[in-house]
Amino acid sequence: MHGAGDVRVEDVPDPTILQPTDAVVRVVRACVCGSDLHPYRSMAAAAHGSAMGHEFLGVVEAVGASVVTVMPGDFVISPFAYQDNTCAFCRDGFQTSCVHGGFYGHGDVGGGQAELVRVPQADGTLVQPGIALADADEAMLASLLTLSDVFLTGHHAAHMGGVAPGRTVTVIGDGAVGLSAVLASKRLGAERIILMGRHTSRTDLGVELGATDVVPERGAEGVERVLDLTGGEGSHVVLEAVGHMPAYEQAYGVVRPGGSISRVGVPQYEDAPVGFGSLFGKNVVLSGGPAPVRAYIEDVLPDVLSGRINPGRVFDRTVALDDIAAGYQAMDAREALKVMVVI
Amino acid sequence: MHGAGDVRVEDVPDPTILQPTDAVVRVVRACVCGSDLHPYRSMAAAAHGSAMGHEFLGVVEAVGASVVTVMPGDFVISPFAYQDNTCAFCRDGFQTSCVHGGFYGHGDVGGGQAELVRVPQADGTLVQPGIALADADEAMLASLLTLSDVFLTGHHAAHMGGVAPGRTVTVIGDGAVGLSAVLASKRLGAERIILMGRHTSRTDLGVELGATDVVPERGAEGVERVLDLTGGEGSHVVLEAVGHMPAYEQAYGVVRPGGSISRVGVPQYEDAPVGFGSLFGKNVVLSGGPAPVRAYIEDVLPDVLSGRINPGRVFDRTVALDDIAAGYQAMDAREALKVMVVI
Structure with a gap:
């Protein structure tokens, strides 16, 4: 890649063994x-x-x-x-x-x-x-x-977030990582998987992979829909597969008290709300990072x-x-x- | 309390049963x-x-x-x-x-x-x-x-942070909650308990309650001391019992990759670093809140x-x-x- 939008296929010297561990x-x-x-x-x-x-x-x-x-x-x-x-x-x-x-x-x-x-x-x-x-x-x-x-990044989100049988999981983002997180959550036994995304072709695939509900709304409206779907209680686990601040804000809006937010979208921010009004007040656990x-x-x-x-x-x-x-x-x-x- | 520094003992009407559940x-x-x-x-x-x-x-x-x-x-x-x-x-x-x-x-x-x-x-x-x-x-x-x-707030920090046998725990803050977190960590089997505090009478009590090391330094110097004490690896669990931003910054400085920070000092901030350079990059888990x-x-x-x-x-x-x-x-x-x- 030579710059934004500039991808070229070039001939370069073949790589060789440089270290005995290579x-x-x-x-x-x-x-x-x-x-x-x-x-x-x-x-x-x-x-x-x-x-x-x-x-x-x-x-x-x-x-x-x-x-x-x-x-x-x-x-x-x-x-x-x-x-x-x-x-x-x-x-x-x-x-x-x-x-x-x-x-x-x-x-x-x-x-x-x-x-x-x-x-x-x-x-x-x-x-x-x-x-x-x-x-x-x-x-x-x-x-x-x-x-x-991609799949194991979704799995990492689900694993760190504590997805398990009986849990309600909300996945934010209908990209390939979000859909992988849906499949990983289903594999780990999640009872209910709410997929927040608004690209129908992607959320349709999300349903095939295990999503039980799709919420196309975003922001406050999206938060309200998820709270409605969970009897006002919120989601045990939220898997945030976007990395932008509005997705993070949605995450702490829909998470249940004592629940967890697991992030695998690389954060495009450094500072974010973590105080009494977001995470601390309801004992929310924040996890995630580059997937091992x-x-x-x-x-x-x-x-x-x-x-x-x-x-x-x-x-x-x-x-x-x-x-x-x-x-x-x-x-x-x-x-x-x-x-x-x-x- | 009638204002800053103004505590009075006053006669008020005795409370009575208002609800059948009282x-x-x-x-x-x-x-x-x-x-x-x-x-x-x-x-x-x-x-x-x-x-x-x-x-x-x-x-x-x-x-x-x-x-x-x-x-x-x-x-x-x-x-x-x-x-x-x-x-x-x-x-x-x-x-x-x-x-x-x-x-x-x-x-x-x-x-x-x-x-x-x-x-x-x-x-x-x-x-x-x-x-x-x-x-x-x-x-x-x-x-x-x-x-x-106070003790169960320290216990909550240790419990949410995953204190367990074999773990190195760093407690930030030598107030009553911090010292309670030391005792709670010892009770849960922590192998090593590093207490960050600089009031000798308090850290002395901390040692009696289970701290194995005391680090009076703060900020970058304090972080360096804890990293030295842990062979450069950092602490599996950090219990933050202060609530101010410098304590939070110390926490993500001393935590080990894949480790956890558990907060029970009520945060006197809403936004804090959580991106690649603080929590995300090393897969740090952030937990804590008002102790149940x-x-x-x-x-x-x-x-x-x-x-x-x-x-x-x-x-x-x-x-x-x-x-x-x-x-x-x-x-x-x-x-x-x-x-x-x-x-």
Whole structure:
């Protein structure tokens, strides 16, 4: 990406093994993330472009001398962040805070919207899904690809928010993360799932994925609708998958006393209400952050492999790598919910 | 209280049963709360004074027609808020959000710094401690009195923050609530308890109650000290018992990635940092609010009655009701940690 709206496919030198803990992966499927749209809308024109993409499936091409869990030829999923998966924070299940971790497209680590990518900390990062690439059909590839970020980001929201059987969950946002949060909440046994969103094609998919109610209204009107739907009590859990202040305000408006708000939309604000009139007065718990995807893959994989859940349904468009600029454009214009890149 | 610094003891009509769910209690011990100091410092002079006090032990004097769990002559503890203890939020354990609940000293409900007080929702509110008034010595009365608010507010912080065996806990604030949070953390099995406070007489008591380390430094220096003490990792749980912004800033500075901040100091701010640079980036959980004391009394009582814990040690001064103005003055000047009122 060279600036707002300026996505180019360029030839760059192939990545190589720089550290004994590295792998190089040949990418098979990648995708465009809602978070990629932030620079797509606002990045200042730059002399050198930024490598993009952090969600991918691929086949290991080469490994460093100390890598023991994967070898060339292995089909792998990469979480959107890399990690050693052994440090104190990784052991706590917060791999996005790994002391040896980092993010694709930063420093000397390239992006996943590419033919080849260097994966640092390969042993801690790459996961073999338990199915051969040749045996995975398109729908399975799509679902496996969501374990790189989008579905497990929705799952992280639900997990941190305490979604459990008997709970009423309100999901704010009908983007791919919001719909993933709906599916994750259903998988965790939520009794009722209220989806706040106003794009009918998306909320229709949300209903198929598990939403029991759809609230298209926003702001005070939306809050009132959710309170009405919950007998005036509010929602046990609110999953905020947008990241803008109006969504946060809706969240504390609809949450039940003693309930929780879990955020996975990257906050586009630093300060927000947390005092007596918002969170404190009704003992609301606020959680969330960058999803430690690595912590959840093994738990969720069996449900994907068995077809019990199909998180890949959030993909509604496929482009070739050469056409990825059209993919960005379609997501930016909301013509596509989430775009897969075939490489 | 008639205005800042203006506390008077006045004769007012005795409270009477107004609702069939009421009780009238003859107060035996009351106390002055840190939160009473807010109006003591800032209240505008008023034509009519405000009834003060919300923590008390007493003997039931009269009950309304529908009250079944207490009768005249019973020795009782009152939580600082009243509640029906049967509504949906009470059943969730968040009695401070009770739909029929409220607070002493508001509307037609008087305060606990008085000879007699009307207790609404007596069945849901009053708890018999399982010891007769005549059998409770002064130290036991002091400890029972803390179950009205201060110790269980510290316990609420620890409970919501997830204090458990093996956890490192940092307590910010060496007031009576902070010291109660230290004791509550020790009771819940915290491995290490770092107390941030700079009043030696108070932090010395904190060490007796369970603090393993004391950090007198504040701000960036204090944060650095706590990070040093935790091998650079930060504290699993931070209990914020102050309520001012610098304490909140310290809290997110010392918390470990994936850790939690639990607040029980009533926030003297509404907006605070919660974005990528404070809470979100390291997946910090923010909890806390007015303590639902009623939820915890039965759980903690056996440890008080057996003498396993002595939360009443936070009281370091006793005044008669007629001298309560001196009690406020001593707490305001930090000459007293917490003042008990004998009635």
